[in-house]
Amino acid sequence: MNDVVLLRAHTRVGFLDLVRWPGYVVPTLLFPAMFYVLFDLPFARRHAGIANVTTLAFIAFAVVGVALYQFGVGIAQERGRPWERFLRTLPAPTAVRFGARIATAMIFGVLTACLVAVVARMLTPIDLGWSQWTLVAVYTLCGGVPFVLMGITLGYWTSPRAAVPLATASNLLLAYGGGLWMPPDDLPDFVAKISPYLPTRQFGDLLWSVTGYAHAGPAIAGLAVYTAIFALAATLGYRRDEQRRYS
């Protein structure tokens, strides 16, 4: 059987199971756009420069949220289920199951981020050109990788009950500390000091580099370090779970 066919089948099932929970879909898709309208729109309307920076920040926020929830909470809640066990008996490689999860997260991540972008295009004087949007899309996908790995780490190292509050807390704190909600320059002093070391700030910087508001170099270096750290933590967590459950 063709792995592409299987990937499609697994993605379809994962997507349908999520998209039919309004309690998942509505907050996931709407919150970033809603927060954007509530907090940043009043400033963003005034000036194209502000609109550019705040919109990109909320695109990052949208992707981080989907990654932490979809992977962190999703894995933590599903890994012990009988269905997960049954899936292992089916003739599908592990890569297909992981690939389907990534594909599902990408669908929601892209939709959520697009909603922010659409709101910004409609209500603010945002003035990014098509070449800039293309770069934003590429940076968003690449910059999301360490957060996906962070989510997987969370999913394998926490219990199903702890996953939701932990994902929420890390999402909100990292977004705030990373300057995704308010410009880094406006952060309180002590937060401003640690901010450059947070992955969310680096993700923000990466996107902002498209407008010249920040430099891409240090951001890419920082995100690469986080990618390595969470790749290791996620792998260890996955192995530990395998050992406990299936040895």
Place this chain on the structure above:
Amino acid sequence: MILELKEVSKAYGSIQALRRVSFSVDRDEIVALLGPNGAGKTTAIEIALGLRSADGGSATVFGESPRRTAVRRRIGVTPQDSGFPDMLRVAEIVEFVAAHYPDPMALSDVLSDFGLEELAKRRAGTLSGGESRRLALALAFAGNPELVVLDEPTTGLDVESRRRLWRTLRTFCRDRCVIFTTHYLEEAEVNATRVVVLDRGRTLFDGEPEALRARVGRRSVSYVGANGRVAVRPDDADEYVRTLVRSGNHFSDLEVTRPSLEEAFLALTGASR
């Protein structure tokens, strides 16, 4: 040999789940793995399916490691706990599983054969216990595999649903090899061509149902006679009943009962237990 466990041992911490257990499933066989809870049935099945690794011994399916995708394409499995994703519809789940196999059954056939037509559009979260059990069984056959593994296919069902399920299963077990686990002695005897009895991680018996019947001891006869209820365990229950009928004495409520699983185990383990 379709499926073979050789001298398989497995311990969970200090609990020895399997001690050098061997059994096999050959072409055209329906093998019952019989034993009480905690006998090691599920562990044996999990090792045979490559879900767990054995501490010692070997497990092969179609002569190869069951972890290979190519081997798993020839196996259909029933999930032991039927916990399906709540929001998926029955037909979607069947289609999803069938998509993994090279020559699956048609969706409409699966649905009609397992009595799921009316449920096709229902979400899995709304199924009753019996309905989700039927779906679970259908999934083992949906891919039209050569070997079917049913882990406790009828656990939790009432007697009538169990009978109905086995009627369906029997027609499907033809032309393929099946291994199922159960803790019902009767289910094993009636449906299997061979029975393997496990108890506390050991193989107690491996042979045909008739041989098991011969080993597990005598049936008991009870009836209400002129002086109230009589219960005996004669050497030959058939002969005893014949004599009773010929005697012309009035009796009612005749019962001939097989030994319970517990009694059968007593007989199999002899004095050692």
